[in-house]
Amino acid sequence: METPLKVAVCEDLAEDAALLLQCIYQSGIPADCAPFSSGEELLAAFSPGRYDLIFMDIYMPGMRGVEAAAVIRREDDTVTLAFTTTSPDHTLESYRLGALKYLEKPVTVKDVRETLELARMKRRSAAYISLLISGEKREIPLDGIFYFEQQNHSVAVNTAAGVLRTSQTVKLNAIEPLLPDTFLRCHHSYIANLRYVRGVDQELKTFTMKNGDKVYIRRQDIKKAAKAYEDYLFRTARGSGV
16 A cells, blocks of 8 residues: 655645645545644644655745745755745745745646645655564665664664664664665764754764754764765755755
8 A cells, every 4th residue: 555645734824725635635646634824833843754745835924935945945855845826926936945836826636636746756766775674674765764773683763754663683784785875874873864964063972963863973983974974065065056
């Protein structure tokens, strides 16, 4: 059975939210929806990797949709964004933020279905790692993993959706070669995803992750880890045209 898309719907008007939710359910594409009535409310619940797709109203009291989207983009550069609006005035700004779609209101089932299908295709094409979780093979999206931690006889896979624990036969040394270069083995018990590092604490010898967790760095490798993080930020900035 297909895992439903995790969808956030941010609309300040109840009738707009109701229409959008109705279109999602009528699309025929499985989705678990979380409604929010403001950008502030969405940001309070948001964490990287929590949603596959966010429908964002541009014109809302308080924080505008593009402002909330900019905050989200700083935290998560892969989540799919789709703006909904009554005016095309912010088209260029929305695409600068990497929006997949720009839907004019009133939204239609056809436009919403196309948006959901694109988000579903994007999720299917994402890179995964296959691990034994509770004795069963599970495919875990790499872009949703914050870090790996060896704990006694198993590995804790810390993700946006929670912590998964591998079977006892799985070791961190076996996981490390399967990962792309955005992951760094920074300690004998930790592998960090540099995408979710917020900073380096030189005194405590830790990465501070975007979810607030601390990931330990080998004392002798603190300079190497800091350099790896700086190089990652530089590559990311060049890739985004900054």
